[in-house]
Amino acid sequence: MILTETEIMLYVIEMLLNAFGFFVSFLFLYVLWQTKLFLRNHKFYLSNVVIANIVTIVFRYPQLIQLLSEKKLYSDETNARIVQVHDMADSVAVNMIVQLIIFGDVTAVVMGKDEMSLLWVILLCCLSWVLGELNIQLGAMNIPPPLYSQALMECVNIICWIAFFGLIYMGKVKYRQQTVGDIKHKYRISICLRTLAVLKVMAICSAIRNFICINVIISLFVWIRPNKDVDGERFVSFFYDLTLAFYAAIVPFLMIWSHDEMQKTYGRLCANKFESPITKVSVTTTNNEVKFIAKNVVGDVITANPQDEAKHHFQQLQNNWNTRRLSVQHVPQKSQRNITWSKGDSLH
Known part of the structure; x- marks a missing residue:
């Protein structure tokens, strides 16, 4: 053919x-x-x-x-x-x-x-x-x-x-x-x-x-x-x-x-450099700052965004303050000795 x-x-x-x-x-x-x-x-x-x-x-x-x-x-x-x-x-x-x-x-x-x-x-x-x-x-x-x-x-x-x-x-x-x-x-x-x-x-x-x-x-x-x-x-x-x-x-x-x-x-x-970490990371740049958003294997974000992170931080401070204040309030005060004086008593 x-x-x-x-x-x-x-x-x-x-x-x-x-x-x-x-x-x-x-x-x-x-x-x-x-x-x-x-x-x-x-x-x-x-x-x-x-x-x-x-x-x-x-x-x-x-x-x-x-x-x-x-x-x-x-x-x-x-x-x-x-x-x-x-x-x-x-x-x-x-x-x-x-x-x-x-x-x-x-x-x-x-x-x-x-x-x-x-x-x-x-x-x-x-x-x-x-x-x-x-x-x-x-x-x-x-x-x-x-x-x-x-x-x-x-x-x-x-x-x-x-x-x-x-x-x-x-x-x-x-x-x-x-x-x-x-x-x-x-x-x-x-x-x-x-x-x-x-x-x-x-x-x-x-x-x-x-x-x-x-x-x-x-x-x-x-x-x-x-x-x-x-x-x-x-x-x-x-x-x-x-x-x-x-x-x-x-x-x-x-x-x-x-x-x-x-x-x-x-x-x-191939002797090349590939930046590919195990967890998926997306990078965004704002105001010359680099912020990383880490995700797990199924794509769920495992780090909070800046707003949520600040809110979580102040909430944690508030919780710590409340815990410290309540612990102080519940400490029993030291018992004070009551001393009574009478006319015939003398101090030795």
């Missing part, structure tokens, strides 16, 4: 995006595992998603090289195996299964349950790949029919999108309610909320990616292939692959920038 100049340009752009995505994926993994304020289980889940991107890129390159060379470079069996592994790694099913696993784990942490053991976490990550491969094999046998399968994935994708925002809201409510009790539980909720900032980015970007990929496949089965539109099939194929390339190249950076500690780790790696 002879490629047009436009097709060659699109394939080259995809290769460049994949090269960049390959680099930033490994960068993200390094930054993730160097970051302290992060739950261990969530590190494994996010690593699983990023490793899927890396596998997708690695097995896409042989296909791109073969397409650009305009000749067959591998045997039919090798080509089939390359396509199979690539399709499993970029599978929408694998991505959404990992998200569902994260939902369960985050919910358990927020509700006060102990973290799962490392063995179970690794088994769940492996299970997501097994289920993804099973989904591909069933799809090859038309079980269920393609349109039913894609419609089901569309519904699950929407559920995943909504569930993450529900988890964030639930985590904030639990954090505010945990004013007394197990400090370890509140610490885990705090770390979980910071982790959810990264997972939220992953969930939104994954939902957009999955939405595009699912609807591309639906359009392929509903309109393009029934009408034998060869140009249309090439176009949606480019669109599908470029979506995956953009996802792999952009999402790791967005996830790093959504977490304060990951920013600091990335800054140390």
Whole structure:
């Protein structure tokens, strides 16, 4: 098949995006595992998603090289195996299964349950790949029919999108309610909320990616292939692959920038100075004075504004004065000796 100049340009752009995505994926993994304020289980889940991107890129390159060379470079069996592994790694099913696993784990942490053991976490990550491969094999046998399968994935994708925002809201409510009790539980909720900032980015970007990929496949089965539109099939194929390339190249950076500690780790790696404290601080300048407003992990202000601070200060002075005055009033006076004198008495 002879490629047009436009097709060659699109394939080259995809290769460049994949090269960049390959680099930033490994960068993200390094930054993730160097970051302290992060739950261990969530590190494994996010690593699983990023490793899927890396596998997708690695097995896409042989296909791109073969397409650009305009000749067959591998045997039919090798080509089939390359396509199979690539399709499993970029599978929408694998991505959404990992998200569902994260939902369960985050919910358990927020509700006060102990973290799962490392063995179970690794088994769940492996299970997501097994289920993804099973989904591909069933799809090859038309079980269920393609349109039913894609419609089901569309519904699950929407559920995943909504569930993450529900988890964030639930985590904030639990954090505010945990004013007394197990400090370890509140610490885990705090770390979980910071982790959810990264997972939220992953969930939104994954939902957009999955939405595009699912609807591309639906359009392929509903309109393009029934009408034998060869140009249309090439176009949606480019669109599908470029979506995956953009996802792999952009999402790791967005996830790093959504977490304060990951920013600091990335800054140390790049020898740059990033001022990003753990607590969110906004700075306002008035009359050449710098005032800091500190906030906790859920965004609540934990320092009073100047007016409230002055009011609180004078109220505290008044309370101290009242306490001192009342304590003085209640001290019993020393009993005085009454001395009576009579005419015959003399003083010795």
